[in-house]
Amino acid sequence: MEGRDLCLIDQRLLPHALKILRLSTYPEAIAAIREMAVRGAGTIGVTGGFAMAQAALAAPAGGGFWQEVERAAGAIAAARPTAKNLSYAVDRVRAAMKGAPGIEEARRRAVAEGQAVYDDDARMTEEIAKAGLSLFQGRRSVLTHCNAGWLAYPGWGSALAPIYLAHRQGQSVFVYATETRPRSQGAKLTSWELTQAGVPHALIADTAAGHLMAKGEVELAVVGADRIAANGDTANKIGTYTLAVLAREHRIPFYVAAPSPTFDAECPSGDLIPIEERDEKEVLEVSGLLATGEAATVRMANPGTCAKNPAFDVTPARLITGFITEQGIVEPNAQAIGRFLHSR
Amino acid sequence: MEGRDLCLIDQRLLPHALKILRLSTYPEAIAAIREMAVRGAGTIGVTGGFAMAQAALAAPAGGGFWQEVERAAGAIAAARPTAKNLSYAVDRVRAAMKGAPGIEEARRRAVAEGQAVYDDDARMTEEIAKAGLSLFQGRRSVLTHCNAGWLAYPGWGSALAPIYLAHRQGQSVFVYATETRPRSQGAKLTSWELTQAGVPHALIADTAAGHLMAKGEVELAVVGADRIAANGDTANKIGTYTLAVLAREHRIPFYVAAPSPTFDAECPSGDLIPIEERDEKEVLEVSGLLATGEAATVRMANPGTCAKNPAFDVTPARLITGFITEQGIVEPNAQAIGRFLHSR
Numbered sequence: 128m129e130g131r132d133l134c135l136i137d138q139r140l141l142p143h144a145l146k147i148l149r150l151s152t153y154p155e156a157i158a159a160i161r162e163m164a165v166r167g168a169g170t171i172g173v174t175g176g177f178a179m180a181q182a183a184l185a186a187p188a189g190g191g192f193w194q195e196v197e198r199a200a201g202a203i204a205a206a207r208p209t210a211k212n213l214s215y216a217v218d219r220v221r222a223a224m225k226g227a228p229g230i231e232e233a234r235r236r237a238v239a240e241g242q243a244v245y246d247d248d249a250r251m252t253e254e255i256a257k258a259g260l261s262l263f264q265g266r267r268s269v270l271t272h273c274n275a276g277w278l279a280y281p282g283w284g285s286a287l288a289p290i291y292l293a294h295r296q297g298q299s300v301f302v303y304a305t306e307t308r309p310r311s312q313g314a315k316l317t318s319w320e321l322t323q324a325g326v327p328h329a330l331i332a333d334t335a336a337g338h339l340m341a342k343g344e345v346e347l348a349v350v351g352a353d354r355i356a357a358n359g360d361t362a363n364k365i366g367t368y369t370l371a372v373l374a375r376e377h378r379i380p381f382y383v384a385a386p387s388p389t390f391d392a393e394c395p396s397g398d399l400i401p402i403e404e405r406d407e408k409e410v411l412e413v414s415g416l417l418a419t420g421e422a423a424t425v426r427m428a429n430p431g432t433c434a435k436n437p438a439f440d441v442t443p444a445r446l447i448t449g450f451i452t453e454q455g456i457v458e459p460n461a462q463a464i465g466r467f468l469h470s471r
Numbered sequence: 472m473e474g475r476d477l478c479l480i481d482q483r484l485l486p487h488a489l490k491i492l493r494l495s496t497y498p499e500a501i502a503a504i505r506e507m508a509v510r511g512a513g514t515i516g517v518t519g520g521f522a523m524a525q526a527a528l529a530a531p532a533g534g535g536f537w538q539e540v541e542r543a544a545g546a547i548a549a550a551r552p553t554a555k556n557l558s559y560a561v562d563r564v565r566a567a568m569k570g571a572p573g574i575e576e577a578r579r580r581a582v583a584e585g586q587a588v589y590d591d592d593a594r595m596t597e598e599i600a601k602a603g604l605s606l607f608q609g610r611r612s613v614l615t616h617c618n619a620g621w622l623a624y625p626g627w628g629s630a631l632a633p634i635y636l637a638h639r640q641g642q643s644v645f646v647y648a649t650e651t652r653p654r655s656q657g658a659k660l661t662s663w664e665l666t667q668a669g670v671p672h673a674l675i676a677d678t679a680a681g682h683l684m685a686k687g688e689v690e691l692a693v694v695g696a697d698r699i700a701a702n703g704d705t706a707n708k709i710g711t712y713t714l715a716v717l718a719r720e721h722r723i724p725f726y727v728a729a730p731s732p733t734f735d736a737e738c739p740s741g742d743l744i745p746i747e748e749r750d751e752k753e754v755l756e757v758s759g760l761l762a763t764g765e766a767a768t769v770r771m772a773n774p775g776t777c778a779k780n781p782a783f784d785v786t787p788a789r790l791i792t793g794f795i796t797e798q799g800i801v802e803p804n805a806q807a808i809g810r811f812l813h814s815r
Binding site: 329330335364373376410412418423424430432 | 650651659708717758761762780781
């Protein structure tokens with residue numbers, strides 16, 4: 128955050144252009160979340176926290192201040208429904224403001240708490256990196272889905288954090304990145320991150336994951352999460368559930384990397400997690416670069432055809448080997464998750 | 472076939488343009504198969520059979536005729552490795568030519584047998600349509616992968632044949648077509664075919680199949696095949712295996728529609744089926760129409776990234792509920808397949 132402005136990478140333009148988006152108001156931040164200029168559970172959360180600070184700075188110091196902050200909190204938390212991190216960050220900033228002696232102090236606390244959410248998230252991903260490191264003992268090839276790197280989460284990212292650390296420590300790591308249609312975050316974001324970091328990897332179509340697992344090419348699967356219910360059921364990018372079923376079929380360990388802000392203690396099970404349905408255009412169209420270097424979107428699908436576009440799915444806890452958290456590996460059951468969340 | 476010319480729809484241009492490709496020589500036919508201007512097990516086979524006729528018509532009537540025909544047979548059969556129908560058609564035309572009294576008669580037989588392969592294939596798909604009809608009793612929503620319609624197989628197609636018949640007979644059918652990256656045959660070809668035929672359908676990203684099955688939205692899965700081993704293991708478009716694993720997980724019947732030319736009695740099991748690895752550009756790039764209506768290919772993926780692109784996978788017989796063939800439903804085991812192939 129610079130003054131009242133929030134500066135973020137416009138993830139819609141990657142990997143073809145690296146452009147910083149400057150957001151001056153909280154409605155601009157909401158639009159950036161909705162349109163997925165910023166995406167990834169942690170990044171959405173942190174953007175939401177700073178958007179609360181923007182709302183506090185902009186709200187009139189007169190009688191309407193708290194009403195305006197409450198209105199903003201509702202709108203920010205509703206920008207996207209699935210990731211828990213968004214309401215987590217909004218609630219933290221709101222709670223920090225409450226009881227402040229005067230509006231100026233409330234504003235100061237809002238900015239400080241937005242920054243604290245960011246700093247805490249970043250620190251937790253360092254712990255996740257260390258906690259996941261042992262999974263690479265004797266394993267080289269890891270499959271990941273969507274993007275759960277530093278674009279998606281402050282600091283090191285979630286699923287990619289242990290991969291980055293293992294690579295830095297000189298371990299031989301090879302990543303299979305699934306394309307992750309419809310928005311192709313694997314092809315556009317994860318592949319870009321891994322290239323920047325020099326981590327050996329290959330992109331595969333989402334259809335190829337089963338074949339590679341059957342051929343013994345995948346030794347470990349690690350994904351991120353958008354919301355984890357109290358019983359361990361996990362909402363993550365559409366396609367995660369399919370990969371978890373395949374991993375179980377091939378006895379491949381399937382880990383979900385997520386710090387505590389992604390856990391939702393008040394949601395008892397996965398069937399209660401709201402699943403966002405997004406515009407069918409995401410399925411029907413694809414964007415990229417023309418041979419001329421110009422950015423373009425092409426209509427790929429048949430013109431008369433409609434598409435269904437659920438953006439997330441739920442992986443039941445029974446298919447998850449463990450959660451990689453800031454406090455180590457947590458077993459995928461209500462008791463272990465309860466202890467973990469209680470101790471944070 | 473018109474004279475020496477083979478006229479086929481250029482499937483690379485669909486759904487955005489319907490253009491007939493005219494192939495005058497067998498090397499042109501080989502190139503069309505390799506570049507997937509023609510694709511689909513049956514269509515590849517029939518093209519190969521007619522390409523043999525082209526080779527016979529063009530081979531010099533002097534002493535080198537039979538050597539030239541043999542050379543062509545080898546080259547045509549090797550155009551793509553996975554679909555059994557290609558070597559089946561080449562072998563049929565070659566066998567029909569053998570023992571002909573003179574070169575002119577050999578040429579006549581080559582053309583006639585090429586046409587006979589086509590006619591037989593088309594007739595078999597009508598039988599497949601009838602054989603699969605009973606699967607729609609009490610079931611409405613069917614998922615299919617890639618394109619196994621009349622573009623892929625002469626006549627009615629394979630997997631889509633029973634769907635077309637059920638729809639024509641007034642049954643309520645709804646098709647989920649998976650996009651089928653990397654070449655998006657579901658989005659481009661199956662969706663186009665279904666739109667032409669007025670069959671209600673929705674396109675989904677490959678990543679969404681598991682979620683829809685978990686939600687109870689899929690009652691039946693039917694796919695085509697490129698080669699079926701003697702034990703029932705089935706090679707088909709990459710992603711088929713994943714769908715079969717998901718169907719089993721959700722107790723959804725999973726059928727493979729294929730006439731006898733797709734069965735390979737000499738291949739004992741799926742691990743011996745050659746799996747084609749295709750150009751990584753198919754994964755890295757996507758083609759479609761710009762808003763201007765102009766056809767274009769965009770580089771979708773990160774520039775520094777390589778891709779792995781297996782074009783097929785093998786679904787073990789244990790995950791297949793049954794084969795829909797020209798002689799009815801055949802159980803997925805060596806005995807039943809042996810009886811079926813023996814009786815043809």
